[in-house]
Amino acid sequence: MYAVIATGGKQYRVEVGDTLDVEKLDPSDDGTVELRPVLLVGDDGAVTAGRDALGKASVKASVIDQRRDRKITVFKYKNKTGYRRKAGHRQARTRIRVDEITA
Numbered sequence: 001m002y003a004v005i006a007t008g009g010k011q012y013r014v015e016v017g018d019t020l021d022v023e024k025l026d027p028s029d030d031g032t033v034e035l036r037p038v039l040l041v042g043d044d045g046a047v048t049a050g051r052d053a054l055g056k057a058s059v060k061a062s063v064i065d066q067r068r069d070r071k072i073t074v075f076k077y078k079n080k081t082g083y084r085r086k087a088g089h090r091q092a093r094t095r096i097r098v099d100e101i102t103a
Helices: none
Strands: 002-007 010-015 019-023 032-035 038-043 046-049 058-078 083-102
Touching: 010 019, 010 083, 032 083
Parallel strands: none
Antiparallel strands: 002 010, 002 038, 019 083, 032 058, 038 046, 058 083
16 A cells, blocks of 8 residues: 655655655654645555545654755856855755555
């Protein structure tokens, strides 16, 4: 069984046991998160999609690690004017392991 979830403005195809890095999530006290909305669920060739069919579907995952990603450099430049700006940031990430898919 697999599911397609949306989190952090991106879509991920996940199965039970998968480990992935997503945009920062705030876990509950027991270290788990519930990922919704579920966009699609597939099981042995049968695919279920749509808001009505997957209204109560969810993916439960446990948080392994909270960390920051590598540094991104942002450089702005305009020709012939001497305008240059250099900035950067490190995006906060959460590493999760998918424990359960309910549909």
